[in-house]
Amino acid sequence: MKTCLTIAGSDSISGAGIQQDLKVFNALGIYGTNVITAVTAQNTSKIYRIKFLDAKFVEQQIDAAMELKPNEVKIGLIGNGKICNAIYKKMKEFNCSPILDTILISTTGFKFYDEGLLNSLKQLSKISKLTTPNLKEAEILSGIEIKNPDDKKKAAEIIGNCVIKDEGEDLIYYNRKFEILKFDKILFKTHGSGCTFSSAITCYLAQNYEMFEAIKKAKIFTYESIKHSIKNQLNLAILNPFFxxxxxxxxxxxxxxxxxxxxxxxxxxxxxxxxxxxxxxxxxxxxxxxxxxxxxxxxxxxxxxxxxxxxxxxxxxxxxxxxxxxxxxxxxxxxxxxxxxxxxxxxxxxxxxxxxxxxxxxxxxxxxxxxxxxxxxxxxxxxxxxxxxxxxxxxxxxxxxxxxxxxxxxxxxxxxxxxxxxxxxx
The missing domain is CATH 3.40.225.10 (Class II aldolase/adducin N-terminal domain)
Known part of the structure; x- marks a missing residue:
């Protein structure tokens, strides 16, 4: 069986973060291991508190998880520069080129980064197979205000191999090739869609799919997970990967x-x-x-x-x-x-x-x-x-x-x- 490692934060309602990553791995036939960077007290409407773990402890977790020699690694919530530097060090040590889901701002508007993280994150992005920012995160990473498709392409070239997620139209940039991925626009807010998408890409790559195909299959998987989602009283959807x-x-x-x-x-x-x-x-x-x-x-x-x-x-x-x-x-x-x-x-x-x-x-x-x-x-x-x-x-x-x-x-x-x-x- 293929193995994937997720390095991310914990989510109290299991709709995002480590919990969602492991559910996606399971649903797609992958054995999942995990490293926790942060523990959050959150739900679909609010993040009450977040506690980032010690960077040295994150390193020790990675050392332990590497025993199973994961086929692919996915990185989610990092939180600060010290943890990011520790992850970068270990990715280099174990010769890993991860899928980087740059979680900088939550659906509820919570800011997950400081300037120290941004500088370290750009370094980690350079050794990643793929980065999956949303539109706002792409602006932060590239320093470009994205107002039109050309701006989006310029941002992608600065970031490197990436998928810039946008409502109804994602931009794939990989090995200097662009491709637009269109899909039906989701008319309600979701919790964990970014985690689901990047985790699914990780799984499909572990199963030896070529990058563009892995991204497209992951988008279909994410869309189906949204379609079968659990909705709360505010009509916010928690994705269900077990459809x-x-x-x-x-x-x-x-x-x-x-x-x-x-x-x-x-x-x-x-x-x-x-x-x-x-x-x-x-x-x-x-x-x-x-x-x-x-x-x-x-x-x-x-x-x-x-x-x-x-x-x-x-x-x-x-x-x-x-x-x-x-x-x-x-x-x-x-x-x-x-x-x-x-x-x-x-x-x-x-x-x-x-x-x-x-x-x-x-x-x-x-x-x-x-x-x-x-x-x-x-x-x-x-x-x-x-x-x-x-x-x-x-x-x-x-x-x-x-x-x-x-x-x-x-x-x-x-x-x-x-x-x-x-x-x-x-």
Whole structure:
């Protein structure tokens, strides 16, 4: 396994710094080691206090971490000139050319540097493979006020090999070549995006990707981490690098839910003619493309008396049940992130009522004609109407319509929970 070392500060809420670096390493299949330069008391809105460690102690940590001979080194928060000089000394000693994430100003506006650090940082930058400043940091490092693309290029040439991060458009400068990296602008503030980006570059370089490719892959990884982020009350996002891992969890939950159902008899009583499906969305996401369900459907096999799925769990299909779950999450305040559809019958419905389920329904015939002409709108219309009647509904049914089979949909926190709810009526 490849190994990467991060030299950075600690973050109380684990959204940036050492903690985020190690999470990114883990998510990308890298074994991570660490050296701590500072301990912070901070969250997404404020840095309360910061304590920088003794430079000699930082040197000793580096000596210890080098036992595993890291493939790449990433440097984050340094804080002062003494620590920077100590890191520079050790990078030279161990013949390391690090990725340098120049953390000078936090998202909350906290200043992490003094003049002593700036002079030492420029020296460290010269032996680094790549430096990843944001626009303001690039101005500080280069001494150039950046007002236009030409200013940005001049700043990059002064800094050396770097990625100057800007909103919606990064400038890559490497081996005297420029390339512009465009991406969708993020419309909310983030915590740890710089750490995630530089750590991902470090990982991809350790995995032998060429520099430009490593940067592009790291940008995609960072964007996905933002898309699947954890948001606080102020809508500030803490990046989540485990989005791929969460998809594996969702897949396993859905497969396990089917296994749970198949332990019981009378499964023909719950299987509609169009088949069953089970859907679940990854944690923290609200994007329909992050909903997993079987690529085909689940049908009852009479001879074997079992439910059998066609295909495996896939994401991004925007199928019928995915649209139902997406609409439910849009209009419901409940923390339900999974759904299963089963056969409608008055007998099945009565059993759920006797179990004190929160129930609501909608009438397909009440849907406006113009709405029916738009693909996927029926589910949103139906789910919204049902939740208007009963905002707590965990079961939503309809009695069908022209060419549409009547159906019961049961919602729960995950696929396993919805399967267990269905077992109560078998």
């Amino acid at each position: 791929d891992v969460e998809k594996d969890v969702v897949k396993e939950n859905i497969r396990q839910a089917l296994k749970i159902l198949n332990k019981y008899i009378n499964l023909d009583k719950i299987c509609p003619e169009v088949g069953i499906n089970i859907a679940q969305i990854t944690n923290f996401s609200e994007d329909i493309l992050d909903i997993g369900e079987f690529s085909g459907r689940i049908f009852y096999d009479g001879p074997d008396k079992k439910l059998k799925a066609i295909g495996d769990v896939e994401f991004g299909g925007e199928r019928h049940l995915a649209r139902a779950l997406s609409a439910y999450m849009k209009y419901s305040k409940a923390n339900n992130r999974a759904v299963i559809n089963v056969k409608f019958s008055e007998k099945n419905l009565e059993k759920f009522k006797n179990l004190k389920f929160e129930i609501s329904d909608f009438d397909r015939n009440a849907e406006p004609t113009e709405n029916k002409l738009i693909e996927g709108k029926t589910m949103e219309f139906g789910i919204e109407n049902a939740l208007t009647k009963n905002p707590k509904a965990e079961l939503i049914y309809d009695k069908g319509g022209f060419g549409k089979e009547a159906m019961i949909r049961v919602f729960g926190r995950d696929a396993i929970e919805v399967a267990e709810k269905i077992l109560k009526i078998l």
